[in-house]
Amino acid sequence: MAHVEMEQVSKSFGTATVIPPLDLSIRDGEFLVLVGPSGCGKTTTLRMLAGLETVSGGRIAIGGRDVTHARPGERDIAMVFQNYALYPHMTVRDNIGYAMRVHGTDRGTIDARVAEASRLLGLEPYLDRKPRNLSGGQRQRVAIGRALVRHPQVFLFDEPLSNLDAKLRVEMRTEIKLLQRRLGTTAVYVTHDQVEAMTMADRVVVMRAGVIEQAADPITLYERPANRFVANFIGSPAMNFLPARIERGAVHLVSQVLPLPPEEAARLRERGDVLFGIRPEHMRPSAHQASLTLEPRAIEPLGPHTLVLGDVGGHRVTAQVDPRFPVQVGQPCVVTVDMTQAHFFDPVTEARL
Amino acid sequence: MNSATARRDGIKHAFLWPAFLVVLLISLFPLIYALTVSFQTMRIVPPMPPRFVGVQNYAEILASARFWGSMWTTAVITVLSVVLEYILGFALALALHHNVPGASLYRVTFLLPMFLAPVGVALIARMVFHPYLGPVNDLMGALGVGNLPFLTEPNLAMAVLITVEVWQWTPFVTLLLLAGLQSLPGEVFEAARVDNVPVWRRFWDITFPMLLPLSVAVVFIRLIEGFKVIDTVFVLTGGGPGTSTETLTLFAYNEGFKKFNIGMTSALSFTFLVVVIVFGTVYLALAQRLTRRYA
Ligand SMILES: Nc1ncnc2c1ncn2[C@@H]1O[C@H](COP(=O)(O)OP(=O)(O)O)[C@@H](O)[C@H]1O
Ligand SMILES: [Mg+2]
Numbered sequence: 001m002a003h004v005e006m007e008q009v010s011k012s013f014g015t016a017t018v019i020p021p022l023d024l025s026i027r028d029g030e031f032l033v034l035v036g037p038s039g040c041g042k043t044t045t046l047r048m049l050a051g052l053e054t055v056s057g058g059r060i061a062i063g064g065r066d067v068t069h070a071r072p073g074e075r076d077i078a079m080v081f082q083n084y085a086l087y088p089h090m091t092v093r094d095n096i097g098y099a100m101r102v103h104g105t106d107r108g109t110i111d112a113r114v115a116e117a118s119r120l121l122g123l124e125p126y127l128d129r130k131p132r133n134l135s136g137g138q139r140q141r142v143a144i145g146r147a148l149v150r151h152p153q154v155f156l157f158d159e160p161l162s163n164l165d166a167k168l169r170v171e172m173r174t175e176i177k178l179l180q181r182r183l184g185t186t187a188v189y190v191t192h193d194q195v196e197a198m199t200m201a202d203r204v205v206v207m208r209a210g211v212i213e214q215a216a217d218p219i220t221l222y223e224r225p226a227n228r229f230v231a232n233f234i235g236s237p238a239m240n241f242l243p244a245r246i247e248r249g250a251v252h253l254v255s256q257v258l259p260l261p262p263e264e265a266a267r268l269r270e271r272g273d274v275l276f277g278i279r280p281e282h283m284r285p286s287a288h289q290a291s292l293t294l295e296p297r298a299i300e301p302l303g304p305h306t307l308v309l310g311d312v313g314g315h316r317v318t319a320q321v322d323p324r325f326p327v328q329v330g331q332p333c334v335v336t337v338d339m340t341q342a343h344f345f346d347p348v349t350e351a352r353l
Numbered sequence: 354m355n356s357a358t359a360r361r362d363g364i365k366h367a368f369l370w371p372a373f374l375v376v377l378l379i380s381l382f383p384l385i386y387a388l389t390v391s392f393q394t395m396r397i398v399p400p401m402p403p404r405f406v407g408v409q410n411y412a413e414i415l416a417s418a419r420f421w422g423s424m425w426t427t428a429v430i431t432v433l434s435v436v437l438e439y440i441l442g443f444a445l446a447l448a449l450h451h452n453v454p455g456a457s458l459y460r461v462t463f464l465l466p467m468f469l470a471p472v473g474v475a476l477i478a479r480m481v482f483h484p485y486l487g488p489v490n491d492l493m494g495a496l497g498v499g500n501l502p503f504l505t506e507p508n509l510a511m512a513v514l515i516t517v518e519v520w521q522w523t524p525f526v527t528l529l530l531l532a533g534l535q536s537l538p539g540e541v542f543e544a545a546r547v548d549n550v551p552v553w554r555r556f557w558d559i560t561f562p563m564l565l566p567l568s569v570a571v572v573f574i575r576l577i578e579g580f581k582v583i584d585t586v587f588v589l590t591g592g593g594p595g596t597s598t599e600t601l602t603l604f605a606y607n608e609g610f611k612k613f614n615i616g617m618t619s620a621l622s623f624t625f626l627v628v629v630i631v632f633g634t635v636y637l638a639l640a641q642r643l644t645r646r647y648a
Binding site for chain 1: 549
């Protein structure tokens with residue numbers, strides 16, 4: 001059953017349409033991540049769900065109840081903000097318990113829930129501190145604690161980790177994910193970081209300019225991106241794109257020929273113009289491999305593997321190779337391409353072929 | 354220390370002393386001079402040679418009913434007007450901050466009273482509250498209350514003085530509190546909205562405590578300024594009827610420029626200084642207790 005339902009929801013600020021009508025339904029207990037470049041309307045979508053922003057059109061339902069015009073407080077949601085939004089003059093304990101106190105929850109229940117949340121989040125040593133005496137990671141934990149003690153129907157997160165340093169970010173994303181699993185509460189999580197999206201989500205929604213480009217589980221998104229934008233956005237380093245032709249069961253780049261596996265060749269048949277896409281990490285041997293000659297421009301050793309930044313017929317190509325792969329800047333080199341992992345897109349519509 | 358550094362060290366005196374002497378001359382000298390004068394009798398009319406009398410001036414002041422009366426008047430005017438200014442100012446700042454309908458119109462004009470000279474304000478108020486010609490009494494007449502002796506009945510005169518103070522200085526409080534409100538982090542209030550905290554609780558539990566340090570400062574400034582009130586009183590009531598609205602500063606002025614009793618005036622000024630310091634210290638101590646509860 002769909003737990004959160006957005007039907008034809010749209011948003012304009014004045015004459016600028018930020019979100020054209022958008023449909024999205026979220027299952028009960030699902031961890032859904034909205035991802036996309038900065039300014040694509042992720043925050044706006046989340047804030048409409050929270051009721052902090054009015055909708056310009058459409059309908060929102062949470063748990064089967066129409067909340068399109070309900071106040072944020074009536075929606076039974078909890079939100080974690082990017083800048084923590086803690087009450088600066090209250091201790092950690094009061095921050096977590098404040099909403100319950102306002103709603104007249106009895107003392108015992110408040111204490112029990114605050115204790116439970118602080119145990120879960122490792123906040124016990126800090127309960128009597130003020131937010132300004134906490135580190136960024138601890139503050140964000142308090143914000144999460146404040147959200148989860150309310151036992152809401154839905155958690156909303158707006159880039160909660162982007163103010164933390166890289167190491168802490170990795171730790172916290174696992175923590176949040178595990179916590180959500182344990183509680184089984186539906187969660188909508190906004191981020192611009194595709195790694196965060198891929199690692200945390202049950203389902204990722206990739207947005208561009210207010211439009212959903214693809215909504216799928218992380219593996220599908222990686223293996224079968226619906227279009228060039230998604231293919232380019234998901235994966236790091238990004239996928240290489242080269243204009244090509246498909247003739248006689250092979251991909252023809254300017255003067256190079258890369259044979260396709262037979263079933264792919266049969267599916268695609270002959271095509272004049274296509275965009276050939278291959279991820280750097282798929283430049284590896286396989287049952288259906290081909291050779292690609294490129295002109296190395298720079299070499300970036302990363303340790304476990306090395307990135308070769310090169311050029312094929314005037315197009316930039318990144319290849320991920322073994323650290324011991326013999327390559328020198330300026331001397332053409334031949335890399336192996338796993339043709340079972342090749343992607344093809346229509347050059348005009350950019351849709352997957 | 355070798356001789357070169359010793360010489361360089363000596364240069365510090367060349368930099369320090371001129372500045373120190375200038376400060377001494379222009380700010381401390383008048384104070385010290387006034388303090389010595391306050392221990393003497395010094396009359397200009399009729400001329401009398403200065404004579405050292407010790408603390409006699411101070412003793413006279415403390416024994417005078419007129420002094421205690423002016424002290425009470427000053428305290429009442431200051432405390433009541435500052436309380437009203439703070440409440441009204443906060444309400445207006447909130448209205449402006451939340452763009453209540455009509456706020457934009459008010460936004461353009463609300464600072465005007467603050468820009469007017471207090472004497473000008475007092476002259477306007479004198480006309481407005483004029484017993485026969487003023488519009489307020491026209492209104493009272495229309496309401497069937499009849500003419501009220503606004504400036505000649507002690508309680509009414511105090512009320513008028515407080516009204517004028519509030520009218521002139523509420524914008525100042527509004528301005529500072531509005532700036533404070535606009536600097537508060539918006540996400541905190543959104544978090545409270547999501548947590549279904551009602552408006553009234555949001556104000557008392559979040560807005561008010563977060564603005565408390567600023568409020569303490571604003572009220573402090575207004576208290577100290579309010580204590581010095583003289584111009585409006587001088588123009589509106591001249592301290593009357595009798596001495597019922599005479600403030601400390603006006604009392605000192607009358608001693609100095611009506612009786613030309615310079616020694617007494619100096620002693621009064623110093624008493625006034627002590628009163629302000631005591632008042633301010635007590636206030637700050639109380640305020641600190643309050644803020645420590647929150648901050
Ligand atoms: N209050 C607003 N008024 C006008 N434009 C806005 C407002 N809020 C957001 N926008 C615009 O809407 C677009 C999407 O913003 P946002 O949802 O914050 O993007 P994201 O969170 O994906 O970075 C941006 O182009 C932004 O400039
Ligand atoms: Mg955003």
